[in-house]
Amino acid sequence: MLMKVFNKGQVVIPVWLRKKYNINVGDLVEVIPEDKGIRFIPIKKEKLTDKLFGAFAKYKRGKIEPDAKEIERATETGFIEEWQNEVNRY
DSSP: OOOOOOTTSOOOOOHHHHHHTTOOTTOEEEEEEETTEEEEEEEOOOOHHHHHGGGGHHHHHHTOOOOHHHHHHHHHHHHHHHHHHHHHHO
16 A cells, blocks of 8 residues: 655555544554554553543442542542653653
8 A cells, every 4th residue: 555645744544544443533653663664553542431440340349339539539540640641651
């Protein structure tokens, strides 16, 4: 497959490849230089809600409802982890 390189070094990923690899506008793509060329690997960003999904599993099992402090603590922890991941990525 041939693709044209534009002024800013941009290339267009064909729609069928974007769909196949679930690449959307704003997604990150890791660029890896190799001996024979360049490899692009889509980086899947885990949503904060996905990270927090298991945080309250113990309450579901025991049918105990978390209080506001526990919800705030889990949310804050997830936010800090996501922030640190973003900072470390660059």
